[in-house]
Amino acid sequence: xxxxxxxxxxxxxxxxxxxxLSKRLESELRRRGILKVELLDGDVIRTHLSKGLGFSxxxxxxxxxxxxxxxxxxxxxxxxxxxxxxxxxxxIRDVNRKEIGDFVEVYCKCPLEVCIRRDVKxxxxxxxAGEIRNYTGVDDPYEDPLKPEVTLETDRETPEQSxxxxxxxxxxxxxxxxAEEGVYxxxxxxxxxxxxEDLGYL
Amino acid sequence: MGLxxxxxxxxxxxxxxxxxxxxxxxxxxxxxxxxxxxxxxxGSMTKMRSTTPCVSSVAWxxxxxxxxxxKHNIYGFVxxxxxxxxxxxxxxxxxxxxxxxxxxxxxxxxxxxxxxPLTYPPRPVNGILIGCFLCINIDKVSYPREISRTLKRxxxxxxxxxxxxxxxxxxxxEDLHETLRKRVEVGLYLxxxxxxxxFQLHLMETDRMNHFFWDGWVEExxxxxxxxxxxxxxxxxxxxxxxxxxxxxxxxxxLSDHGFCPIQKxxxxxxxxxxxGWLKFEGEASQDLKAIHPSSRAYSLLPxxxxxxxxxxxxxxxxxxxxxxxxxxxxxxxxxxxxxxKVWRREExxxxxxxxxxxxxxxxxxxxxxxxGNFAAREVSVESxxxxxxxxxxxxxxxRNHQIKSDQAEIIDVYPTILSLMKxxxxxxxxxxxxx
Numbered sequence: 001x002x003x004x005x006x007x008x009x010x011x012x013x014x015x016x017x018x019x020x021l022s023k024r025l026e027s028e029l030r031r032r033g034i035l036k037v038e039l040l041d042g043d044v045i046r047t048h049l050s051k052g053l054g055f056s057x058x059x060x061x062x063x064x065x066x067x068x069x070x071x072x073x074x075x076x077x078x079x080x081x082x083x084x085x086x087x088x089x090x091x092i093r094d095v096n097r098k099e100i101g102d103f104v105e106v107y108c109k110c111p112l113e114v115c116i117r118r119d120v121k122x123x124x125x126x127x128x129a130g131e132i133r134n135y136t137g138v139d140d141p142y143e144d145p146l147k148p149e150v151t152l153e154t155d156r157e158t159p160e161q162s163x164x165x166x167x168x169x170x171x172x173x174x175x176x177x178x179a180e181e182g183v184y185x186x187x188x189x190x191x192x193x194x195x196x197e198d199l200g201y202l
Numbered sequence: 203m204g205l206x207x208x209x210x211x212x213x214x215x216x217x218x219x220x221x222x223x224x225x226x227x228x229x230x231x232x233x234x235x236x237x238x239x240x241x242x243x244x245g246s247m248t249k250m251r252s253t254t255p256c257v258s259s260v261a262w263x264x265x266x267x268x269x270x271x272x273k274h275n276i277y278g279f280v281x282x283x284x285x286x287x288x289x290x291x292x293x294x295x296x297x298x299x300x301x302x303x304x305x306x307x308x309x310x311x312x313x314x315x316x317x318x319p320l321t322y323p324p325r326p327v328n329g330i331l332i333g334c335f336l337c338i339n340i341d342k343v344s345y346p347r348e349i350s351r352t353l354k355r356x357x358x359x360x361x362x363x364x365x366x367x368x369x370x371x372x373x374x375x376e377d378l379h380e381t382l383r384k385r386v387e388v389g390l391y392l393x394x395x396x397x398x399x400x401f402q403l404h405l406m407e408t409d410r411m412n413h414f415f416w417d418g419w420v421e422e423x424x425x426x427x428x429x430x431x432x433x434x435x436x437x438x439x440x441x442x443x444x445x446x447x448x449x450x451x452x453x454x455x456x457l458s459d460h461g462f463c464p465i466q467k468x469x470x471x472x473x474x475x476x477x478x479g480w481l482k483f484e485g486e487a488s489q490d491l492k493a494i495h496p497s498s499r500a501y502s503l504l505p506x507x508x509x510x511x512x513x514x515x516x517x518x519x520x521x522x523x524x525x526x527x528x529x530x531x532x533x534x535x536x537x538x539x540x541x542x543x544k545v546w547r548r549e550e551x552x553x554x555x556x557x558x559x560x561x562x563x564x565x566x567x568x569x570x571x572x573x574x575g576n577f578a579a580r581e582v583s584v585e586s587x588x589x590x591x592x593x594x595x596x597x598x599x600x601x602r603n604h605q606i607k608s609d610q611a612e613i614i615d616v617y618p619t620i621l622s623l624m625k626x627x628x629x630x631x632x633x634x635x636x637x638x
Contacts, residue, residue, distance in 0.1 A: 027555075035300050183293055183323055188338040192291060195335065198364035199413065200588055201257070201279040201504070202575070 005036070005075040006175050007100045008166070010084045011093060011145060012108030013137045014123065015115035017154035017162070019043070021108065022084035024163050029080060034176075038074055040067055042085030055134040061092045068096030075102055088136045090143040104173065106166060107148035112137050114155045149173070211624045212452040215402040216444055217318060218437070219258055220409035222461035223249040223598035225419065234434065237442035245454070245602035249595070251612040252460040254551050254564050255505045256594035258409065259292065261459035261613050262319040266301040268617025268632040272554030274299050276320055277561065280503055280575070284559060287491035293336055294325050298556050302617055303327045303400065309626055311399040316389050317360075318404045319459075329398055332388075335361035335406060358388050361406060367414040368587060374414070375429055379436060382407040386440040393447055400624070403444065408437060412462045416590025420464050426589075453623045454602040459613060461596025465586040466570035467534060469541055470579035471502040474532065477582065480525075487578045500525065500562075504575035505592075506542075507561035522547065522563065529565050534583055541571040541583070569593055604638045611637050 008025065010018040019041055026039045042063075046053065049066055053059040064087050074081040087093050097103040115137065116124045127135035134140045150169045152162040170176040184192060196202045229235045230242070253260045253271065255278060263276035271277050275298035282289050290296075297320065303313040307328030315321065315331045322333035324345035332353070337343040337360055344350050359381040366374035382405060389403040411433050412419075418430025441456070448454050475481035482495035494501060494511070499521060502508045513521055526545045534541050544566040552560040567573050571583070572591040599611055601619075608615070615634035621627070622636055 030298065035304060183295055184291075184338070189291070191338045192336055195338075195361065195364065196279050196291070198368075199410075200572070200574075200586075 005077065005079040005081065006102035006104060007071040007075050007081045007083065007096075008104045008106060008170075009071075009087070009093070009096070010082070010106045010108055011087045011148075012154075013110060013112060013115045013142055014086055014135075015118040015120055016108035016110035017152070017159070018084035018086075018108050021106075021152065021154070021159060021162055021166075022082050024159055025166055026082055028163055028167065034080055036079045037082065038079050039082045039084070040070065042067070042083070042087075045085070055140070057089070061089065064089070064092045064096065068092075068099055071096070072100045075100055086136050086142070088140065088142045090145065093145065102175075104150070104166075104170065104175070105145055105148040106150045106152060107145045108152050108154050109144075110154045211399070212449075213400050213455065213620060213623055214444075214448045214452055215400075215455045215457070215620070216441065217262075217402065217404035218408050218441075218456065218458045219319070219404065219406045220412050220460055220462055220592065221458040221598065222463075222593070222596040223247070223458075224461065224596050226598055229434065234431070235438045237438045237445060241445065241454075241456070241600065241602065245600055245604060246606045247598060247600040248606045248609065248611050250457065250597040250599045251610070252592075252594045252597050253613060254546055254566065254594065255507060256460040256592045257505060258319040258459055261597075262404075263297060264614045264634075265457075265459065265616050266303070266318060266320070267297070267299050268302070268614060268629070268634045269299055270552060270554060270614065270633045272552035272557040272560060273631070273633070274554075275556035275559060277559065278503060278505070278507060281559070282491055282503065282509075287494070289489070289491060291336065292320075294321055294323055294333075298554075301325070302620060303329070303331065303402075305621075305629070306400050306624070306626075311624065311626075312397055313400045313402075314392055314396055314398040315400075315402045316392070316404060317385060317406060318402060319406070329400075330392065330396060333360075334404075352391075353388060356384065356388050356391065358384050362410055364410060364414075367410075375433070378407050378410060378433070382436060382440060386443060390443060390447065393444075400620075405437065405440070407433075408458075412590040413588050414590075416462055416464055418589075453604075454600075455616070455620070456598075456600040457613070457616065458597045461593035462590045463569040463593050465572050465588055465591045467541075467583040468572045468574050468586045469532075469567065469583050470574050470576050470581065471506065471508070471565070472575065472577045473579045474582045475500055475502060478528065483577075489577055501577075502573075502575055503561070504573055506565035506567060506573040507575075508563040508565065510562045525563060529563075532582075534571070539568070541568055542566065543568045566594065599637070601638065606637050608635075608637050 010022050012018055026037050029037050050063040053063050067083055071081040126132045127138040136142050150166050230239055253264045259276055259279050263274045267274045275296055276292050281292050303315050306313050313327050313329040317334055319334045322337040324331045324333040326345055330349055331345045333343045341350050362377040362381045415426040415430050417424040418426030480499040481501055482498050483493050484495050498511050500508055500510050529542045529545050532541045542565045546564045548560050548562050615637050618632050618634050619637045
């Protein structure tokens with residue numbers, strides 16, 4: 001494992017699976033022995049770091065910039081920062097990518113109809129009824145990433161498949177040691193089994 | 203005014219794997235272990251309970267995390283994926299929570315940790331960590347990896363070759379002594395050379411000796427009597443060399459992880475499950491869990507871990523009850539002695555986010571009956587090639603300069619005790635309790 005931290009940025013429509021997958025990824029990283037992990041969830045951030053900001057383009061950009069700034073601090077201090085935020089505008093995501101450097105963009109791709117059907121928070125219903133304004137996907141745009149490191153099709157994949165895709169990409173990028181290299185080669189595994197057998201432990 | 207800068211608290215821990223409390227006391231009564239004896243005048247020692255099951259991988263994992271297996275996810279030297287039934291060797295990669303040395307590192311303490319079971323592959327620490335006998339390749343045993351060069355130069359051995367114990371006793375003993383000598387030599391070298399706040403040296407050789415030569419302790423006429431005592435004099439000598447380095451202001455802890463007793467029989471629980479009709483194989487019985495017939499209801503991994511198959515709801519409760527009473531009735535023949543003293547249900551002993559990986563039941567044997575996981579054995583109870591087996595209530599803990607207050611110490615309690623000795627804050631979800 002590299003000593004330095006990095007940022008994994010989940011982007012996608014509300015209801016596309018960002019929160020669920022980011023939590024799962026956090027557990028998976030901890031299971032692999034990466035203990036310095038910080039999960040920054042957009043909804044939580046808006047009640048603390050970005051309290052008072054609204055949903056105009058200006059406010060949304062400020063929110064995403066703030067999260068990016070925190071990620072930069074965490075990443076450079078050896079922490080793996082995981083962000084789950086709609087972050088609808090491409091330009092500002094790319095600013096964060098440039099600022100942070102070690103940046104892995106994970107696009108939770110999911111058709112709007114599916115997200116509306118899921119409507120976990122009941123906000124699509126309100127937006128469609130005109131009760132709330134500037135709702136991404138309804139009356140505010142979502143700009144797809146052009147070159148995300150990982151694209152997850154969350155309406156077609158199981159969460160396990162999605163997590164595996166991310167882990168494999170992190171291994172390929174050198175942020176994680178491939179498990180087989182990190183523990184045993186096939187020959188070593190045979191030897192350790194023999195050792196345990198000789199001790200009566202198998 | 204008082205001191206504005208307190209002296210840095212250093213802690214030294216020496217692990218003696220599988221050395222029983224009752225054994226030390228008897229050795230001392232017999233005039234042995236002179237270095238240990240002089241330590242007793244300066245501190246306190248108590249009998250200590252191990253973990254369930256009482257194997258080194260589980261016990262040291264609970265030591266180094268202060269948490270029960272439901273939180274650290276290590277239940278034995280072998281485990282299976284609950285869904286795929288793939289068998290794997292649990293390593294530090296499977297450990298689900300932070301270790302003592304990782305926690306100390308985060309609080310700015312430098313650590314030097316050598317050979318504690320379940321520290322392979324070596325996870326990064328603030329300092330140096332040399333992994334345990336689960337490592338085969340010396341190039342991969344340490345963090346940072348560069349330390350391996352020093353280890354090779356000094357002739358360090360990760361573990362003695364246990365196969366030799368059966369094939370060539372003299373060669374095994376030579377190997378065991380050399381492995382011990384090199385371990386202590388490397389330990390003392392790094393002790394002097396490196397900066398650290400927490401130092402731990404683990405001696406695995408005592409466990410190896412006890413497994414293969416415990417008869418040398420319990421039988422006066424045993425042919426292993428001399429080699430057994432000679433070995434423990436070396437261990438005491440090594441202990442003396444380490445202790446003489448530790449300055450009087452530093453904290454010193456010596457402990458083991460489980461006790462030992464002579465083996466009467468090995469008990470093949472899977473053979474018993476097959477006899478009861480609860481375990482069947484498609485074809486020949488083998489170690490491959492995927493070859494288990496779908497109509498099977500349970501299987502076992504050593505020691506005494508029992509997993510249900512295809513059971514849920516009220517049916518499982520009934521089966522569980524039947525299984526527990528059947529286990530408690532399991533008798534040796536021809537003596538008719540009970541072989542199981544207690545059966546734990548998962549929910550009685552494991553809690554945490556890795557509880558789902560835990561066995562459904564854990565059988566604790568009567569001393570002398572070593573529970574095995576062999577699937578193909580013909581007989582339930584058989585003679586063993588080994589001489590000693592683990593016990594769960596006879597580990598020991600020694601702390602210098604402090605009185606151990608609890609008379610019900612458990613290995614899981616050492617973690618919060620060390621944090622307290624280092625004047626560090628308690629951690630919230632630790633399961634152990636302070637012993638001082």
